[in-house]
Amino acid sequence: MTQIPAGWYPDPAEPAEGGRHRYWDGRQWTEHVHAAAPYSQASRQTTPDGQALAGWWHRVGAYLIDQVIQGILTLLIGLPMVLRVARAYADFFSSLHPGATQGLTVPVKVAAETAGATAVLGVIALVVGFVYNVGFLKWRQATPGKLLVGLRVRRRAVAGPLPWSTVLLRWVGQYWYMLLFAVPVLGAVVRFYALLDDLWPLWDDKRQAVHDKAAGTNVVRS
Secondary structure, three states: OOOOOOEEEEOOOOOHHHOEEEEEOOOOEEEEEEEOOOHHHHHOOEOOOOOEEOOHHHHHHHHHHHHHHHHHHHHHHOHHHHHHHHHHHHHHHHOOOOOOOOOOOOOHHHHHHHHHHHHHHHHHHHHHHHHHHHHHHHHHOOOHHHHHHOEEEEEOOOOOOOOHHHHHHHHHHHHHHHHHOOOOOHHHHOHHHHHHHHHHHHOOOOOOOHHHHHHOEEEEEO
16 A cells, blocks of 8 residues: 655545645644645645744744843843943943033943953853753743743654753754854944844744754744
């Protein structure tokens, strides 16, 4: 008996003229269905085994939620550093007479006084982001932001829990540039990578960001 290859086929539960397609995984019919469309179009909407891919705006919403949560955690953990920076700037501005702040550039002395605290905050933010993203992806296959908007991360060709190698590679692919923020000039240039990475799913035929391609993952609707 010839085995039917995995793919999209007319839904056997629908009349032939119904126009709906259902995904056959090579062994059985799955729950994934869509209106009849060329396979090339369907492949831009689903993983190879038929799971619906996340839309770009859903990914943006999840990202913003996660950034707010991580920002709050960073501020709480690094509160002594935040207070040190705030006091340095407060002392500087309180020493000026009214109206003297217009067009004023913060002197090098204040920047030098706060450099250490700012660097510590940057390290705290990096550690918080690593634990937050890696921990939740390994545990739940999604960060809290993704869970709130109904998204999960999975390997593109294989469903199931994410292995450590995939989770770590995905984090490195998304956040490696943060290690270069403190490098003059280069720190500003690498920020363009973050923008490109965020926008990539808009035109990618598999709706993958650059870090998804590095790890072989997709963000899907759960």
